[in-house]
Amino acid sequence: MHHPHGPNYQPKPLSVWWDTAPTSAPAQRKARHYVTGSNAHPAKMLPALAAHAITTYTNPSDLVLDPMCGIGTTLVEAQHLGRQAIGIEYEPRWAHLAALNAASAQRHGATASGEVICGDAQQMRRLLPAEHHGRVAMVLTSPPYGPSAHGRVRASRESGKPGVTKWNYSYSEDPSNLAHSSTDQLLAAFTRILRECCGVLRPGGTVVVIVRPWREHGELIDLPAAVLHAGKRAGLAPIEHNIALLAGLRDGQLVLRPSFFQMKNTRDARRRGIPLHLIAHEDVLVFCKPHGLRGTCQRTPRPALRPRHAGEVSRSRADCSPDGAGRAPRQCPDTARVCHCPARGACPGGRCG
Numbered sequence: 446m447h448h449p450h451g452p453n454y455q456p457k458p459l460s461v462w463w464d465t466a467p468t469s470a471p472a473q474r475k476a477r478h479y480v481t482g483s484n485a486h487p488a489k490m491l492p493a494l495a496a497h498a499i500t501t502y503t504n505p506s507d508l509v510l511d512p513m514c515g516i517g518t519t520l521v522e523a524q525h526l527g528r529q530a531i532g533i534e535y536e537p538r539w540a541h542l543a544a545l546n547a548a549s550a551q552r553h554g555a556t557a558s559g560e561v562i563c564g565d566a567q568q569m570r571r572l573l574p575a576e577h578h579g580r581v582a583m584v585l586t587s588p589p590y591g592p593s594a595h596g597r598v599r600a601s602r603e604s605g606k607p608g609v610t611k612w613n614y615s616y617s618e619d620p621s622n623l624a625h626s627s628t629d630q631l632l633a634a635f636t637r638i639l640r641e642c643c644g645v646l647r648p649g650g651t652v653v654v655i656v657r658p659w660r661e662h663g664e665l666i667d668l669p670a671a672v673l674h675a676g677k678r679a680g681l682a683p684i685e686h687n688i689a690l691l692a693g694l695r696d697g698q699l700v701l702r703p704s705f706f707q708m709k710n711t712r713d714a715r716r717r718g719i720p721l722h723l724i725a726h727e728d729v730l731v732f733c734k735p736h737g738l739r740g741t742c743q744r745t746p747r748p749a750l751r752p753r754h755a756g757e758v759s760r761s762r763a764d765c766s767p768d769g770a771g772r773a774p775r776q777c778p779d780t781a782r783v784c785h786c787p788a789r790g791a792c793p794g795g796r797c798g
Contacts, residue, residue, distance in 0.1 A: 447456070447768070448551070454534070458740050459662055463566035464496040464690075465491055465493045465497055465688050465689045465691075466491060466493065466692055466693050466702070467493065467684060467691055467693055467694075468493075468693070470489065470491055470492070470702075470703055473491065473492040474489075474492060475491055477492055477521055477522075477525070477550065477553070478522070478549050478550070478552075478553045478663050479546050479549065480514070480542065480545045480546055480549055480613075482542055482548060483516045483542055484532075486618070488513060488515070488587070488589065489516060489518060489554050490515070490518040490519065490587055490655060491518075491689075491691065491727075492518055492521070492522055492545045492673045493728075493772060493787075494516050494655065494689050495519050495522040495523075495528065495585060496522040496525075496726070497689075498520075498583075498585050498653045498655075498729070499522055499523050499528060499583070499585065500526060502582075502583050502651045502653060502731070503523075503526075503528055503582045503583045503651075504582070505526070505527040505528065506527065506528065506529065506557075507528050507529070507582035507583065508528070508529045508530075508534070508577065508580050508581050508582055509523040509528045509529070509530045509531075509581075509582065509583050509585060509626060510530075510533075510573075510581045510582075510583070510585075510642075510645065510675060511530075511531075511532045511533070511582050511584070511586045511587065511643065512532075512533045512566035512569055512584065512586050512638055513533070513534065513535070513566055513586045513587065513589070513638070514532025514533060514534045514539075514543050514561065514586070515534065515539050515543065516542045516543050516546055517532055517542065517543030517544070517546040517547055517561065518546075518558065519532060519560040519585045519586070520532045520543060520546070520547045520550070521546050521549075521550045521555070522545065522556045523557065524547065524550040524551060524555035524556075524558065525550060525554070525555045525556075527556045528557055529551065529557050529558060529559075529560065530547070530557065530558070530559040530560070530583075531559070531560045531561075531573065531577065531612070532559070532560070532561045532562070533546075533562045533563075533564060533566045533569065533572055533579075534559075534561060534562075535563075535564065535565055535566070536563075537563055538787070540561050540562075540563035541731050543561045544559075544560075544561045544693050547559030547560070547561060550765060552722055557791050564640045566641065567634060567637045567638055567641065568641075568738065569638065569642065569644070569645060570620070570641055573645055576645065577645060578645050579645065579646070579647050579648075580641075580645075580647055580683070581645045581646045581647060581650055582646075582647060582650055583651045583652070583653065584642045584650070584652045584653070584655045584668065585655075586653075586655070587654065587655040587656060588630070588631065588635050588654070588656060588668070588672065589729055593760070601619075611652060617687070628666060628668075628671075632671050632672075632675055635672065635675050636675040636678050636679050637679075639652065639675060639676055639679035639732075640679040640680065642679070643679060643680050643681065643734055646734040648734060649733055649734060650733065650734045651731060651732070651733050651734075652676065652681055652701075652730050652731070652732040652733070653729060653730070653731045653736070654672055654676070654729070654732075655668070655689070655727050655728075655729055655730075655766070656668050656669050656672050656728050656730065657724060657726070657727045657728060658724070658728075660710070669728035669730060672730055673686075673730055676730065676732045680734075681732035681733065681734060681735075682732060682734075683732050684729065684730070684731050684732065685729075685730075686728065686729070686731070686752070687724050687728075687729035687730075687731065688727075688728065688729070689726060689728075689729050690725060690726050691724075691725050691727060692725040692726075693779035697723060701725055703722060703723050703725075707723055708723070711723055727740050763785045
């Protein structure tokens with residue numbers, strides 16, 4: 446039987462996904478055989494959360510797209526669940542890892558393939574082959590949280606160096622990366638990305654955005670509310686607001702897994718008399734592409750995506766910079782067939798004809 450919203454879908458205006466963190470994020474990725482180097486990304490999506498969204502809102506053989514795919518968590522989970530997957534990633538380093546993880550997924554039992562395109566998602570309709578336009582069942586993604594995240598740390602007693610040693614905390618050194626934009630610029634660009642998603646989604650297709658608030662100089666940045674507004678401006682209809690736990694559950698109690706800086710910031714605030722609490726969840730905003738009268742979300746079954754080679758990585762012919770200006774040519778690496786071509790330029794590796 447075909448389930449337009451996925452076999453487990455029951456519409457709810459607000460719900461809690463209780464079991465998205467039964468084990469730690471590193472344990473979840475280890476179980477999926479992520480390749481060495483994947484932990485270097487500073488803000489990885491929780492695999493169980495991605496799997497829950499894919500299971501709930503799609504059917505086997507559907508096409509799932511992540512326009513900001515990072516190391517490819519969405520792709521890996523979609524492949525293991527029998528969904529075809531495409532990821533777009535701006536940074537060549539992460540695109541390369543995403544391709545390797547997609548290939549690893551199929552080597553370890555995934556029944557569907559994954560493809561990675563290195564380019565700017567604001568040019569999505571130019572990046573994505575025309576054969577996929579109007580066939581995407583679900584977009585699953587998460588925007589960046591500023592120029593850096595908490596990353597990984599080691600205390601002086603572990604490193605032997607004074608103070609705290611911090612690493613793997615930056616998305617990129619490229620100033621054109623959206624992570625280096627102001628909040629207003631980030632939201633404007635994300636609105637453009639969501640609008641591009643509308644152009645490739647099938648009628649009634651779903652967009653799921655994983656997002657959380659953060660604090661900047663002590664002030665709360667309500668990114669979930671801003672993304673909700675961005676989705677509406679992009680022409681999407683909000684249908685659900687879910688709360689996904691980042692903590693485990695043991696005997697009815699939350700098992701928190703905060704980072705060093707989350708603990709430090711919370712303790713510092715409380716010493717100043719500010720009743721700050723640890724954030725143990727992410728907001729999951731669910732939209733659909735309106736179809737029919739007054740934006741009624743009806744889903745139309747589409748034929749399955751033509752299978753591609755696992756881990757296949759395509760190149761971008763679109764401009765890579767947010768303002769549309771071309772960037773300097775990059776050489777094509779010899780591994781994982783990642784190719785990063787300049788806008789409208791010839792591929793120096795000769796593989797993008």
